[in-house]
Amino acid sequence: MKKRKITVGVTGLNNIDSPGPGIPVIRGLRESEFFDVRIIGLAYENLEPGIYMHDLVDKTYQIPYPALGSDALMKRIEYINSKENLDLLIPNFDAELYSFMKAADRLKKIGIHTFLPEMKQFEERHKAVLPEFGKKYKIKVPESKTILTDKYFEKMEDEDDFKYPVLVKGKYYDAYVAHNDEQAKTAFHKIYAKWGLPIIIQEYVRGTEVNVIALGDGEGNTIGAVPMRKQYITDKGKAWAGITLGDTNLLSLTKKLIKKTKWRGGMELEMIKTEDDEYYLIEINPRLPAWVYLAVGAGQNLPEALAKLALGIEVKPFKKYDVGKLFIRYSYDLIVNLSEFEKLTLYSEL
Amino acid sequence: MKVNKNIAVSESGFLFDSMSGDSYSLNPIAAEIIGMLREQKSVEDIKKTLLEKYEVTQTVLDKSVDEYIFTLKKLNIVK
Numbered sequence: 001m002k003k004r005k006i007t008v009g010v011t012g013l014n015n016i017d018s019p020g021p022g023i024p025v026i027r028g029l030r031e032s033e034f035f036d037v038r039i040i041g042l043a044y045e046n047l048e049p050g051i052y053m054h055d056l057v058d059k060t061y062q063i064p065y066p067a068l069g070s071d072a073l074m075k076r077i078e079y080i081n082s083k084e085n086l087d088l089l090i091p092n093f094d095a096e097l098y099s100f101m102k103a104a105d106r107l108k109k110i111g112i113h114t115f116l117p118e119m120k121q122f123e124e125r126h127k128a129v130l131p132e133f134g135k136k137y138k139i140k141v142p143e144s145k146t147i148l149t150d151k152y153f154e155k156m157e158d159e160d161d162f163k164y165p166v167l168v169k170g171k172y173y174d175a176y177v178a179h180n181d182e183q184a185k186t187a188f189h190k191i192y193a194k195w196g197l198p199i200i201i202q203e204y205v206r207g208t209e210v211n212v213i214a215l216g217d218g219e220g221n222t223i224g225a226v227p228m229r230k231q232y233i234t235d236k237g238k239a240w241a242g243i244t245l246g247d248t249n250l251l252s253l254t255k256k257l258i259k260k261t262k263w264r265g266g267m268e269l270e271m272i273k274t275e276d277d278e279y280y281l282i283e284i285n286p287r288l289p290a291w292v293y294l295a296v297g298a299g300q301n302l303p304e305a306l307a308k309l310a311l312g313i314e315v316k317p318f319k320k321y322d323v324g325k326l327f328i329r330y331s332y333d334l335i336v337n338l339s340e341f342e343k344l345t346l347y348s349e350l
Numbered sequence: 351m352k353v354n355k356n357i358a359v360s361e362s363g364f365l366f367d368s369m370s371g372d373s374y375s376l377n378p379i380a381a382e383i384i385g386m387l388r389e390q391k392s393v394e395d396i397k398k399t400l401l402e403k404y405e406v407t408q409t410v411l412d413k414s415v416d417e418y419i420f421t422l423k424k425l426n427i428v429k
């Protein structure tokens with residue numbers, strides 16, 4: 001079969017110790033039997049390793065941070081499109097999704113397809129409103145509260161139902177377990193300095209963390225879903241190794257949630273399985289996670305399926321995946337000529 | 351007593367629980383016991399078989415097998 005040529009813009013090339021999903025998404029696309037892809041990397045920082053992985057990324061452009069406003073980002077994307085004629089754009093950072101979702105129509109007008117959650121889906125699964133989400137979709141979630149000041153911790157146990165340990169979380173990223181006021185305040189300031197307010201306090205549910213990667217077609221169907229348990233966790237809480245599970249309860253819970261929410265796009269469910277076999281949803285990441293290549297390796301090429309959905313190509317749901325398949329990350333030193341770094345730094349293109 | 355259906359044991363005695371992702375290395379006798387449980391043999395029959403096959407006293411065998419079964423139950427490998 002002759003492969004269909006497409007040009008895809010991908011963000012999240014920061015393949016570091018807390019990796020973005022860009023590189024594994026690209027690996028999935030590169031292994032597609034349906035598409036012949038030209039990959040345009042979209043990078044925020046000039047040291048994102050993916051920029052220099054020329055076997056995976058054909059060309060990279062720097063783009064402005066979402067904080068600089070949606071308009072600046074879109075103008076840059078329009079410029080890139082005038083050079084590269086993008087068919088598809090796959091954003092991989094939580095913090096940039098809002099800008100790209102807002103601009104989906106504007107992108108489509110210039111021929112760039114996306115396959116992102118709808119604004120309502122994106123907003124209602126925010127960590128800050130997870131309890132409401134749990135009530136609405138009848139799924140167990142830990143109690144949580146949004147706070148704006150570290151003074152909250154001084155009276156937390158007296159005035160609220162929260163008892164230590166609690167989880168202190170940022171709106172988009174980062175989470176720390178705090179066992180007392182001092183630890184909670186330290187975590188508050190670490191997250192505040194990096195990601196700003198609000199900070200979320202979440203009840204600490206004891207159990208095993210299990211995650212599910214899934215892809216919804218926006219009509220209530222689950223195109224693919226693979227559960228995974230982290231086998232090795234870095235000091236940043238990221239999986240450095242993981243294994244696919246045959247947990248049918250997790251799969252059925254995921255399918256129910258996608259059916260009820262009519263979820264559109266990639267997602268990662270972070271759950272805690274308690275000793276009593278109860279499942280608590282602790283977070284929904286509204287995009288494919290950095291361990292997406294495990295799903296590809298287990299038989300579900302979700303990046304390829306997402307690309308097909310975005311381009312209006314029919315996709316049949318995956319029926320199986322390999323249970324007991326592992327991923328093990330490794331670090332690797334890329335050697336880069338100064339001229340490449342210089343080119344990207346000076347001209348924002350490589 | 352039944353071995354849970356999500357439990358896989360390889361010929362080399364590597365046990366994998368596909369629900370939890372946990373894995374264990376079994377020694378030959380531990381694997382043999384799981385094999386007999388799979389054949390739906392009772393604990394008493396398993397003990398009888400092991401007593402005939404290996405040089406072991408009834409007391410040591412009872413203690414070892416009972417402890418092992420207790421662990422298997424605790425780890426949700428059998429029910």
